[in-house]
Amino acid sequence: MAPSYSNGNSNGYGYSYGSSSGHRQSATTSYYSTPYDEDYSSRDHGDFQSICDDIAAGAKSLLRRMWAYAQGPGRQMVWSLAMRGGHQLRRNMIRRRILSLPHLLVVFWMVVMLWGERWTFSNKVRSCDWDHWEDWPPGATPHHLIFVADPQIIDPHSYPGRPWPLNPLTMLITDNYMRRSYNQLQQVLHPDTVFFLGDLFDGGREWKTAHGNFDDPEWAKDHRPSQEKKYLKQWHKNYGEVYWLREYSRFGDIFYQNWNLGGVFSGPWQRGRKLISSLPGNHDLGFGAEVKLPVRDRFSAYFGETNRVDVIGNHTFVSVDSVSLSAGTSAMKDRVDLHGIYEPVQQFLGEVKATKRRAVQRELRFWRGEIDQVTFDHRVEDLDNADYSRLPTMDVGEDAPDFPTILLTHVPLYRDPGTPCGPMREHWPPTKPPKGQTASVFPDHRNAISVSGGYQYQNVMSEEDSVMMIKSIGNVKHVFSGDDHDYCEVVHSDQKENVREITVKSLSMAMGVPTPGFQMVSLYNPVDSQGNPFPSATKTIQTHLCLLPNQLSTFLTYAVLGVLSLLVLAARAVLVPVLKLEPFALDPVQNPPSAVLPIFKAKTETDDQDVYHLKSTSSATPASNLPSARTSTRPRGPSLSHGLVAHARNASPKPKGKPAPGKWGWGQNRGPRIEIRRDGYYDKARNDIWKPASRQRSTLGLIGREIWTTSWRVVWMVLLFFAYLAHQG
Incomplete structure (x- = not known):
């Protein structure tokens, strides 16, 4: 046969021509298909097909073995286990065992758990119902408002050294406590408005943002406590924007999702129900000069504008981002540029009086049945001759009627060191005055909020910022704040217009105060169509502190009852051989029924x-x-x-x-x-x-076995019921 490059049966380019018959056969280009290429392709395809066949054969063999096992020993094993379980269940499900003392103790513990995890919350909140303490004239229709402070949901930042099982358990218990309290708050009290006073998260300022510079500035790196420095890299690596969004969803599951439990409609003559949670705390943003702008932008994007004015119940509520405002009076103001932190708040305070007047006019327009927005005349004017001085506006001037103003700030206002907080402060009650003295002790440092600060916190605002807020807002009749976690009520100095301030208790059981709570506020300010108050309306606001269950006391009750239960079971075990009682512990089955071995x-x-x-x-x-x-x-x-x-x-x-x-x-x-x-x-x-x-056993062996069996039966059933209640929230 001639080579491929000869003039024989094939030319040099691989075209094949006809034989001696003179007819030309089909030609094939060797570039696309040659004997070598065909062999290589078929061999590669054959190897792949062989591998697939081996895998398929192995899978079929495995399935056959599994089927054979399931039909033979597997079925026998399952049947044997079912027989053993059924036999054991039959031994247990008899009346004398079901109605035995251990099971009666389990029923008792279920009632105790329902009291400690459900009913006590309902009882506490019902004792705070509005009609128990409100004192308005007959026929009044007050607006019901509740302040919730420092829920501060627990996260890895809260207890960084705590091992894995304890930290999730702490988060579960504290979340359930707030959820149960908040659910009863909605179901029983039906508030028209709920305000949150900051510190929604515990480590919100630590979770890295998706955009912007999140690193601590050079001058602030040494401010962080040493116990946090070793976890900083881990936090930035593991807890970023995605984790913060999960925490936001977790906050919503506790508070937003259960909002409708309070009903769809508000009370009589109210403009609907509101939930406002845009006021930030130092755990949400940081404090002062160390507030990170990307963190604040993220917070305001999901919770709303941090500085705002709301008219509720014929009262004007002014929320101020006091943690950002404090950057303007911090020690770092002259060393680094902090304008981006405090200037938006100062600008808001510079315009807040006009903002208040516009908000009041919109409210009055609504009640008069008018359009609550600015309307413009439809006319065509030449731009060079247009008069811009008479544009319509909601701000009718400084002589316009004003509603009583309530200032909301996360950080309490400044007060002199040692200013007492009053008898309702739980952590440290007031110091008893000396014999013959009727006035309260001043200064009383243990009953007061400490005038101090540290990394990312300051217990009170500076006096300069406190005075500026009061003067800028004007007509402030009351202040509500958070941050301290305990109740504190003070009347400020003349420089701050003798305004009364209440620092609201934390709703969380993990904030260092044994008895959490929330603040109830009843607002009633009847006005005419122009916003002028009636002469009889001298007091427009009433407040009440509602205390929630002391969870530590509940756990202590569980511990005492647990010890008593063990003593009861031990006493019963001792009486079994003495009084010839029926033992609770079953005799072990020597050879239980089985379908594997023949009988x-x-x-x-x-x-x-x-x-x-x-x-x-x-x-x-x-x-x-x-x-x-x-x-x-x-x-x-x-x-x-x-x-x-x-x-x-x-x-x-x-x-x-x-x-x-x-x-x-x-x-x-x-x-x-x-x-x-x-x-x-x-x-x-x-x-x-x-x-x-029954094998002959010693008396001590019988008693020990009874104690172990009955105790274990009670413990696992009670823990299972507690886990069910915890899972249900």
Whole structure:
């Protein structure tokens, strides 16, 4: 055959022509297909197909083995386990065990758990109902408002050194506490408005943002406590924008999702229900010069504008981002540029009086049935001759009527060190005055909010910022703040217009105050169509502190009742052998029913043997009534008075060969001799069931076993019920 480059049957380019017949056959280009390429392709395809065939064959073989196992030993194992479980359940589900003392204790503990985890919240909130403390004239229609301070949901920042199981458990318990409190707050009190006073998160300022510079500035890196420095890299790596969004969703699951439990409609003559949670705290943004702008932008994007004016119940509420405002008076103001932090707040305060007037006019327009927005005349004017001085506006001037103003700030206003907080402060009650003194002790440092600060916090604002806020807002009649976690009520100095301030308790049980709470506010300010108050309206606001359950006291109650329960079970265990009581602990099953091992009928011998028969049964006991059997090739001795033993006395040798008719064996050979366990007894009350006899135990062993069995039964059932309540929230 000529080579591919010759002038033989194929030319140099691989075209094949016809043979001696003179007809040209189909030509094929060797560039696209050559014998070598075809061989390589087919070989590669064959290898791949071989691999697929091997995998398919292996999978089929595995499935066949699994099916064979499921049809044989697997089915027997499952059936055996089901038989064992059913047998154990049958032993337990009898009336004397169901109505026993351990199960009665479990029922008692369920009632205790329902009280501690559900009913006590309802009782506490119901005791604070509005009609228990409101004092308005007959026919009044007050606006019901509630302040919630420092929920500060627990996260990895809260207890960085705490091991894994404890930290999630702490988060679960504290979340459930706030959820139950808030649910009862909505269901029982039906507030028209709920305000949050900051610190919604505990570590919100630490979770890295998706955009912007999140690193601490060089001058602030040494400010962080040493115990936090070693976790900083881990926080920035593991807890970023995605984690913060999960925390936002977690906050919403507790508070937003359950908002409608308070109903859809507001009280009579109110403009609807509101929930406002845009006021930030130092745990949300940081404090002063160390507030990070990307963190604040993220907070305002999800919760709303941090500086705002709301007219509610004929009162004007002014929310001020005091943690950002404090940057303007910080020690770092002259060293670094902080304008981006405090200037938006100062600009808001510079315009807040006009903002208040516009908000009041919109409210009055609504009640008069007018359009609550600015309307412009439809006319065409030349731009050069247009008069811009008479544009319509909601601000009718400084002489316009104003509603009583309530200032909301996360950080309390400045007060002199040692200013007492009053008798309702839980952490440190007031110091008793000396004998003969009627006025309260001043200064009383233990009853006061400490005038101090530290990393990312300051207990009170500077006096300069406090005075500026009061003067800029004007007509401030009341201040509500958070941050301190405990209740504090003070009347400020003349410089701050003698305004009364209440620092609201934290709603969380993890904020260092044993008894959490929230502040209830009733607003009633009747006005005419122009916003002027009636002469009889001298007091327009009433407040009440509502205390929630002391969870530490609840846990202490659980501990005391737990010890008493163990003592009761121990006393019962001691009385079992003394009074011959029925033991709670079941005897262990020597050979429980099984579908894996065969169970045979008892043998019947026709030779010369002495066979003992039970009088109430036939010579052959049904196999279904034999829970266990033991094989033996030698006599076992005399039978027990309550059992049955089948064995031969003076057994004579047996002839070899085929067994006689009626005999049975394994295969063609006689099987081993079978006897019923000599430690069994016959139960006439349980359908002829053979049961293993109780082994003789010592009194101490019986008592110990009773204590362990009954205690374990109560513990796991109670913990399971507690887990169910915790899962339900």
